[in-house]
Amino acid sequence: MAKYELKFDKNACQSNFVCTAIDPDHFATADDGKAELIDADEEDGIQVVEIGEDEKSTAKQAADGCPMMAIELIDESGETLAP
Numbered sequence: 124m125a126k127y128e129l130k131f132d133k134n135a136c137q138s139n140f141v142c143t144a145i146d147p148d149h150f151a152t153a154d155d156g157k158a159e160l161i162d163a164d165e166e167d168g169i170q171v172v173e174i175g176e177d178e179k180s181t182a183k184q185a186a187d188g189c190p191m192m193a194i195e196l197i198d199e200s201g202e203t204l205a206p
C-alpha cells in the first residue's frame with residue numbers, strides 16, 4: 124500500500140483552522156492556539172506523520188485549503204502532491 128507523508132510547519136500557521144474543519148482526523152487545536160498534526164513527530168516546529176492511501180484525499184484537501192501553505196502532502200518518491 125502506498126504511503127504518503129503529511130508535513131505541517133507550525134511556524135507558518137496562522138490559526139484559522141481550515142485544516143481542522145477539513146481533516147479532523149489529522150489536525151487539532153494545540154495548547155498554543157495553533158494547529159497541530161495529531162500523533163506527529165516534531166522537530167523545530169515541523170511535524171510529520173505517515174499516512175495511507177485511504178487518508179490521502181482528505182489530507183490533500185487540507186493541504187490545498189491552508190491559506191498559509193503550511194501543510195504539504197508528499198508521496199513516496201518525495202514529490203509534493205499538494206499544495
Ligand code: SF4
Binds near residue numbers: 138142157192
Ligand atoms: S489551515 Fe493552515 S494556517 Fe490555518 S490552522 Fe490549519 S495549518 Fe494553520
